[in-house]
Amino acid sequence: MPDFPYPIPRTGIGVDVHAFATTADPQPLWLGGLLWEGEQGLAGHSDGDAAAHAAADALFSAAGVGDLGTHFGTDRPEYAGASGVRLLSEAARIVREAGFEIGNIAVQLVCNRPKFGPRRGESEAALSKAAGAPVSVSATTSDGLGFTGRGEGIAAVATAVVVSIR
Template sequence: MKTFRVGFGYDVHQLKEGYPFWLGGIQVPHEKGAVGHSDADVLIHVICDALLGAANLRDIGYHFPDQDPQYKGIDSKFLLKNVVGLLKENGFKIGNIDSTVCLQLPKVNPHIPAMQKCLAGVMDIHESLVSIKATTTERLGFVGRQEGVSAYCVALIYQE
């Protein structure tokens, strides 16, 4: 009998000029990029938190603290790969990922297939199991003013 578990992730990063914009494991062309201790890939961070939460393994900050210099500027795909390893060590498999990126600009939709392919490869799952949606906030709030990016994720994991 399979045991199913669900986890949720939420993250926010400030946007500033002069930074590269990493989203879903790929670099998206834009004049602003996300600011953070790592490469600030908000989508990967919420996926990590959703997976860790589902497995009751705390959160991304617990495993990869932003006070630790070894994670300064790190590629978030490395963090995700390690989270997937933790899941496997604890007997879990990924059922599916459902995520939403909130961003006024740039438009995310053209980049979704490349993000799905990248993230599926990192997690060693089929692309059809990685849902990425995008929305604006109709110019409201910090996302609407293009001051930041936020993302949400729900992940289903299971044990056989």
């Protein structure tokens, strides 16, 4: 990579998808760093927080240091059941250790439920604290199309901006 006289921002994209847990194995719903009481949870190796996972993956992508599976995959039993905010916090630490500072992260949820808007600020605060950088979260539906439209799960897409500090 050529040397530049100034830091060049790098962007990354992260995607995470989780199916809702079955009634035979119910789970609490963790989404955007928050517990959603009374909502059907997501299945996954960790807590299934698609927003936090997509944010972590976007950081890894921007810094070029692997992906969620590389760092927290099913071959890492110490992360079984881990919270999404723990994974995002650890991802931010790894990215900073690799010589980057985090500019911001933006997360887009695709789901029919839970109704996200009333808790947006709370979620942004939780994820921003975990990342040590600004995180914005928005949500949309897929107008009844696909697995999210049928209410089978939740998807999240995130982008992150990092800048090399070395």
